Amino acid sequence: MDLTALSNHELISEIKGLRGTEREVTVKIIYHLMEIERRGLVLSLGYSGLFDYCMRGLGYSEGSTCRRLSAVKAFAINPELSALYLEGKLSLAAISAAQAALRDKVAKVEDISGKSVNEIKALVAPVVESKPKEVIKPVIVKSSTPLFNDTPKEERYEIRFSISKETFQKLSQAKDKLSNSLKRELSVEALVSKLIDNYLSPKERAVAALSTKIRYIPRALRRAVYKRDNGHCSFVSPSGQCCTESRYLHIDHILPFAKGGKTELSNLRLLCSGHNKLCAERHFGRDYIKHKTNS
Secondary structure: OOOOOOOHHHHHHHHHHHHHHHHHHHHHHHHHHHHHHHHOHHHHOOOOOHHHHHHHHOOOOHHHHHHHHHHHHHHHHOOHHHHHHHOOOOOHHHHHHHHHHHHOOOOOHHHHOOOOHHHHHHHHHHHHHOOOOOOOOOOEEOOOOOOOOOOOOOEEOOOOOOOOHHHHHHHHHHHHHHHHHHOOOOOHHHHHHHHHHHHHOOOOOHHHHHOOOOOOOOHHHHHHHHHHOOOOOOOEOOOOOEOOOOOOEEEEEOOOHHHOOOOOHHHEEEEEHHHHHHHHHHHHOHHHHHHHHHO
């Protein structure tokens, strides 16, 4: 693009016009994302969620994705923010910084209008910091001296050691595989505790390993499914888009067990929680699955 023929006035005028158009396009994108999320389209397109869709499907950077998804949440609660953005009174970064405060009603739209990111952070920080913080119970780390002088309510041990890169990668893979059972508690302590419990648990029921007519999936079979599917969601959209989610995975019967599907490797697959629900809705209907998950 050759802009050398433009005068200074024309150059400045054009960039101002483009900036206005850029804001309009961004607002349209945000509202499109809102509607895409409302319809649940990203799952059928082969993405694990809206964040994954923005990153892999639309090619946004992580920072750009975070700002746009924060705007999606903020616009849904406070639609007037879109007008302030179009007028240049708020940037996407400013809206992103204020989104949680607006959601929790610790700040109002008029409080942040015309303010920069740093001004918004300074505005909401005192309110956020004034909220009651979690009380940490006094504990003792098993060492030469206790951390607290109070009577200990829990005896804990401090373990410090380094591990090889290979072991660290294995630990990360174990975290991915156990993310569904651990839910949001993905701390190293919870992970190690779960691994120890799995190792110390009784041997699997022999009857389960011998029969494909039982829903229970033996551990050896679970390992085979994880290995075959490379520890990722195996969902592929009609266009060929593969989901790459590696956390919160479920082992799903391709032909549902309730419809006569067998518990064998050829009828099992790894699905993320979103695609597991999508496939269940396709087999049993959205209303039925909604009733089951709410009951």
